[in-house]
Amino acid sequence: MEIKGSCLCGAVRFAISGPPRMMGTCLCSRCRKLGTSTIVFVERDQFTLTAGEGEIETVVPVPPFTYHRSFCRACGTSLGEPLSPETSFPINAQCLDDDPGVRNTFHEHEGDRPVWAEG
Ligand SMILES: [Zn+2]
Ligand SMILES: [Zn+2]
Structure with missing residues (x-):
């Protein structure tokens, strides 16, 4: 089962060779503002960037924050961390074009949930 994904303009494209390890939503203000609240965690050996590596811009955060985005x-589509050197990394679930085979069952930083967001 191959799961395809892309940015809004289609310049950046990727494929995941099987269901991601998990899907989750982080409600912290940083993830929300970056537009990567809901992510899937993929393994490096199941993820292939099929187009647009040269179009990817990475923001390196000021310490103590560590996650590159x-x-x-x-x-301008927020992609997650497709260029991460880690063995497992997050990809923006909103970029998926196919059913990833996992469902969003995990929520982090519930205390930062904005008052307007549905539970
Ligand atoms: Zn694009
Ligand atoms: Zn977060």
């Missing part, structure tokens, strides 16, 4: 330079 990448965007498509052409359209």
